[in-house]
Amino acid sequence: MSEKEVKNLEEVFEARIARDEKIEPKDWMPEKYRQTHIRQMSQHAHSEIVGMLPEGNWITRAPSLRRKAALLAKVQDEAGHGLYLYSACETLGISRDELYEQLHSGKAKYSSIFNYPTVTWADMGAVGWLVDGAAIINQVPLCNTSFGPYARAMVRVCKEESFHQRQGFEIMLTLCRGSEEQKAMAQDALNRWWWPSLMMLGPTDAESVHTEQSMKWKLKRKSNDELRQQFIDQTVPQADLLGITVPDPDLKWNEETGHYDFGEIDWDEFWQVVKGHGPCNKERMNARVNAWNNGEWVRDAAMAHAEKNANKKVAKAS
Ligand SMILES: [Fe+2]
Ligand SMILES: [Fe+2]
Numbered sequence: 001m002s003e004k005e006v007k008n009l010e011e012v013f014e015a016r017i018a019r020d021e022k023i024e025p026k027d028w029m030p031e032k033y034r035q036t037h038i039r040q041m042s043q044h045a046h047s048e049i050v051g052m053l054p055e056g057n058w059i060t061r062a063p064s065l066r067r068k069a070a071l072l073a074k075v076q077d078e079a080g081h082g083l084y085l086y087s088a089c090e091t092l093g094i095s096r097d098e099l100y101e102q103l104h105s106g107k108a109k110y111s112s113i114f115n116y117p118t119v120t121w122a123d124m125g126a127v128g129w130l131v132d133g134a135a136i137i138n139q140v141p142l143c144n145t146s147f148g149p150y151a152r153a154m155v156r157v158c159k160e161e162s163f164h165q166r167q168g169f170e171i172m173l174t175l176c177r178g179s180e181e182q183k184a185m186a187q188d189a190l191n192r193w194w195w196p197s198l199m200m201l202g203p204t205d206a207e208s209v210h211t212e213q214s215m216k217w218k219l220k221r222k223s224n225d226e227l228r229q230q231f232i233d234q235t236v237p238q239a240d241l242l243g244i245t246v247p248d249p250d251l252k253w254n255e256e257t258g259h260y261d262f263g264e265i266d267w268d269e270f271w272q273v274v275k276g277h278g279p280c281n282k283e284r285m286n287a288r289v290n291a292w293n294n295g296e297w298v299r300d301a302a303m304a305h306a307e308k309n310a311n312k313k314v315a316k317a318s
Helices: 002-018 032-048 052-056 065-090 095-106 123-144 148-175 179-198 213-218 224-244 267-277 283-295 296-317
Strands: 253-254 259-261
Touching: 032 052, 032 065, 032 095, 032 213, 032 283, 052 065, 052 123, 065 095, 065 148, 095 253, 095 283, 123 148, 123 179, 123 224, 123 283, 148 179, 148 224, 179 224, 179 267, 224 259, 267 283, 283 296
Parallel strands: none
Antiparallel strands: 253 259
């Protein structure tokens, strides 16, 4: 293809995005668009799958049958989210095996929040309330992103995330209305999850390298700092309602801006965790790699079964 032809294709492509048309897997797309989507969707898929681990940790210890059923359902939803996203990613010409390989080798990233431990039952409340809450803020704009399979997957994902957020908040509410010890547990969980949740919205705009291109492709509609402010503005009144305190002495309502002012985020901590030095990075990766290795016999058996069936059909036909 000549340079001019490529340029024409690019123009047509950008115009389609500007008109809010969806780009489908078999449509022509610039290589950078394909690669960016593989990177972002796989990172998202890995986050869903690794995100099952901190909560899976509490399924056997949930305090009641009702809590156990809700937590099981939530963790299964996350598995489903991972599967939609891996499938959407595969439509761009990368295999599931390659995607897993990238995760297991450390080449691909996942959300750094899942490298923190869940040490008490109240963490199930804080994770649902704050982590799924921040995820919704990140994900709702993706329902309108330009790549069709990603946008469609996100519609269902977001509906399920809002159930996750509410079940987390309801755990917090129950603890906060309970005994002094229960309320203290809820406060302790908020203390530990607040700052990492703010970091989930990504580095500040000045440090975010992909923002401009992602805005153009509608992979992003608002900057990280805008999303973070939205999260804080919506979450602080919920903490007030619970009667627990956000662990930020600089947090206060600003009449003039109509937003909360907040304190400095410890970005050193963020980059340490991203680089693999968080409290649970090794544990999370070991769990995923072991799950892959332990599942080998299942994959082999499924392949052997499929082959046997295919041979039978050939034999019958001949
Ligand atoms: Fe999810
Ligand atoms: Fe979720």
